[in-house]
Amino acid sequence: MLVLNRSWLLGYVLAGLCFAAGAQTSAPIVDVPALAPTPPLGWNSWDSYGLSITEAEFKSNVEWFHQHLEPYGWQYVVVDEGWYLAHPENAETKGADQGYTLSPDGRYLPAVNRFPSSANDQGFKTLADYAHSLGLKFGIHIIRGIPKEAVDKNLPIADSPYHAADAADRSDLCRWNSDNYGLKNNAAGQAYYNSIARLYAGWGIDFVKVDCISKPYQADEIHMMSAALKKTGRPIVLSLSPGPTPLEDADDVVRHAQLWRISDDMWDVWSKKPGAGDFPQSLTNQFALLARWRPYAAPGHWPDADMLPIGYLGPRPGWGSPRQSRFTPDEARTLLTLWSIARSPLILGANLTRIDAQTESLLTNREVLAVDQHSTDNHPVIETDDTVIWTARLESAHAASAHIVAAFNLSDQPQKITYTWNKLGLDKQTYRLRDLWQQKNAGSEPSLEVNLPPHGCALYSLQ
Numbered sequence: 352m353l354v355l356n357r358s359w360l361l362g363y364v365l366a367g368l369c370f371a372a373g374a375q376t377s378a379p380i381v382d383v384p385a386l387a388p389t390p391p392l393g394w395n396s397w398d399s400y401g402l403s404i405t406e407a408e409f410k411s412n413v414e415w416f417h418q419h420l421e422p423y424g425w426q427y428v429v430v431d432e433g434w435y436l437a438h439p440e441n442a443e444t445k446g447a448d449q450g451y452t453l454s455p456d457g458r459y460l461p462a463v464n465r466f467p468s469s470a471n472d473q474g475f476k477t478l479a480d481y482a483h484s485l486g487l488k489f490g491i492h493i494i495r496g497i498p499k500e501a502v503d504k505n506l507p508i509a510d511s512p513y514h515a516a517d518a519a520d521r522s523d524l525c526r527w528n529s530d531n532y533g534l535k536n537n538a539a540g541q542a543y544y545n546s547i548a549r550l551y552a553g554w555g556i557d558f559v560k561v562d563c564i565s566k567p568y569q570a571d572e573i574h575m576m577s578a579a580l581k582k583t584g585r586p587i588v589l590s591l592s593p594g595p596t597p598l599e600d601a602d603d604v605v606r607h608a609q610l611w612r613i614s615d616d617m618w619d620v621w622s623k624k625p626g627a628g629d630f631p632q633s634l635t636n637q638f639a640l641l642a643r644w645r646p647y648a649a650p651g652h653w654p655d656a657d658m659l660p661i662g663y664l665g666p667r668p669g670w671g672s673p674r675q676s677r678f679t680p681d682e683a684r685t686l687l688t689l690w691s692i693a694r695s696p697l698i699l700g701a702n703l704t705r706i707d708a709q710t711e712s713l714l715t716n717r718e719v720l721a722v723d724q725h726s727t728d729n730h731p732v733i734e735t736d737d738t739v740i741w742t743a744r745l746e747s748a749h750a751a752s753a754h755i756v757a758a759f760n761l762s763d764q765p766q767k768i769t770y771t772w773n774k775l776g777l778d779k780q781t782y783r784l785r786d787l788w789q790q791k792n793a794g795s796e797p798s799l800e801v802n803l804p805p806h807g808c809a810l811y812s813l814q
Contacts, residue, residue, distance in 0.1 A: 387588050387609040388650045389724045390696040393427025398660050398700025401669040402433030402442055406466040415703040417485040423715050427558050428482055429490035435459035456509040457501030458547050479555035490558025495572050496531035497543050511542035518543045525563035536571035548579035560590040565612055568600045577607040601647050610655045610696055613640045617657040618670055619677040621806060631670060634686055635761060638739050641693040642731045648694045655696050659686060662701025662710040680709060681807040685759060687713050688808045691723035692741040692757040718787040719810060721745060722755055732775050737762040742775055753812040760803035769800045782813035
């Protein structure tokens with residue numbers, strides 16, 4: 352299987368957006384941050400396996416990811432929450448033994464019955480090595496703070512004079528996960544985060560998703576974790592979850608994390624009635640949130656609209672019963688289009704061993720992925736109850752830059768959307784259109800005129 356590097360991929364995609372037949376192009380050389388210069392593209396186990404994924408299940412998904420998605424630039428594979436539980440099936444039963452797996456110095460370790468390669472103090476190193484051997488990057492999900500069991504036993508903190516009780520804030524518990532206490536903003540707390548960051552770096556971790564840290568905004572722990580990861584010397588992407596991250600903390604989160612969630616968990620729900628609460632979040636809610644966070648999306652830091660709950664979600668999803676995603680084909684395309692035009696990270700949640708051809712086609716469209724990875728000046732120009740339109744630009748090294756236009760029908764009825772280019776902030780009288788989802792040219796037009804089905808969208812490049 353041919354694996355394409357990012358520069359080759361960019362050149363290939365931009366060439367596809369050029370209208371001159373046979374045009375050759377390559378990516379310009381640019382100076383970008385080492386961590387997350389573009390929105391991460393990856394897969395996470397939560398939507399299909401919840402707390403319970405095993406090593407065998409993970410590797411079967413990663414193999415499909417490697418063969419089918421990596422050639423298109425997809426890179427990260429992430430084991431979500433609960434990897435240290437020997438009995439995750441007991442998590443919802445009060446008082447039942449979940450079988451926490453803990454080192455003598457108070458750090459969670461993978462449960463050997465679920466991740467047999469972690470035996471003999473290997474941790475996730477063997478699994479990370481496996482991902483790296485395929486050209487991928489490996490990540491894990493953790494809950495902020497320090498294990499309650501480590502505090503109850505007052506275990507030592509590795510490579511420090513402190514013990515767990517010195518670091519723990521016993522009054523601070525995550526509202527939806529009681530495994531850990533929060534950390535005090537003191538030398539012991541920093542020493543604990545330093546200790547787990549060193550452990551993860553030694554395993555070869557490339558991505559750490561920290562939960563229960565953005566809502567409410569835990570500034571002290573965010574700063575400590577960010578500092579600990581940097582101190583390891585290993586490039587490890589820091590993702591903060593869940594949201595909503597407060598907009599008033601945007602300047603702070605940009606300095607300390609590469610990804611941060613802008614909403615509570617989003618699942619396969621198109622819309623909700625007002626007052627229905629934050630969980631689960633709906634797709635329609637993300638339009639306004641992504642618009643508000645737009646100024647903060649830039650190389651090295653990306654507002655995260657959450658995972659893509661498309662395809663088959665099972666056998667043990669993080670929410671609800673096993674199912675094919677509730678999103679219709681039009682809604683799934685709208686999801687990918689919005690995330691791409693807003694430059695959100697694209698983190699897939701489907702069970703890849705049961706992927707369907709339609710979902711795979713959404714994930715392997717080079718021209719749509721180019722919008723997510725390489726567009727600039729992304730912003731909404733029309734926002735009504737039923738219609739949203741975003742524009743952006745996509746630069747090419749050897750051809751005129753293209754305008755990108757994404758049009759969305761949020762209503763429950765078919766809709767004809769018509770706007771002059773001037774109304775969309777574009778100055779030419781006529782543009783040549785290319786339909787990026789269809790990957791074909793659509794002729795020259797004096798205006799945007801498109802018929803969209805309920806909850807449907809269109810994505811064009813214009814030259």
